[in-house]
């Protein structure tokens with residue numbers, strides 16, 4: 207490999223924000239096997255997601271399937287219920303996390319957003335608490 | 350007010366005096382019974398909680414670590430819920446807010462995603 211291209215590659219690696227260590231399990235046999243059809247909007251979703259190691263929700267409607275138990279990717283839950291985006295959270299490093307909740311059993315999970323997630327849906331989720339009509343009273347007229 | 354109601358409120362006042370916990374973050378002594386009858390699981394002052402229940406297996410958890418408030422969820426009824434995450438094991442819980450919860454901290458959690466947007470929000474114009 208020519209020296210110049212290697213150093214450019216190294217620079218790109220250094221500039222990238224390292225991902226926090228996670229105990230994510232990956233299936234054997236490549237990613238193709240993990241492609242799925244969305245339970246919310248029926249979109250065919252490829253498991254390769256820009257910016258994440260493990261796509262777990264639909265980039266179009268953010269819905270997901272309850273398949274993991276304790277560790278992302280462990281596929282240990284028998285529920286298979288539909289997980290809907292409940293709210294938006296921010297990690298200490300500034301990254302947005304979607305809080306999903308299972309409609310069948312109520313289980314919660316936190317998931318990184320992917321580079322191709324529908325940005326309008328993400329922002330709608332983030333402003334949801336602020337659309338509350340009682341918010342002015344909440345802030346200014348505390349009993 | 351009826352007699353039964355008076356007795357009930359006196360009983361709940363007794364519970365209020367006995368059943369307390371101290372906040373794992375700020376040390377405040379908190380009564381477990383909130384004014385509106387719901388059982389409190391987080392500190393009204395700093396909104397932190399403690400991982401005492403195992404939500405996957407059910408029953409008590411031996412984790413006992415601090416749970417920090419990470420998000421506000423809005424129910425279909427319009428009620429706000431606080432999402433807590435355990436700082437040690439990442440377990441997530443959701444619990445209703447109480448009338449005397451610190452409103453400033455609640456608001457701070459609610460606006461945090463917009464204060465730290467993951468991408469430029471100007472692209473959306475009017476939401």
Ligand SMILES: [Zn+2]
Nearest residue numbers: 244247264267
């Ligand atoms: Zn979808």
Ligand SMILES: [Zn+2]
Nearest residue numbers: 272285308311
């Ligand atoms: Zn479930």
Ligand SMILES: [Zn+2]
Nearest residue numbers: 372375392395
């Ligand atoms: Zn506290």
Ligand SMILES: [Zn+2]
Nearest residue numbers: 400412435438
């Ligand atoms: Zn814990």
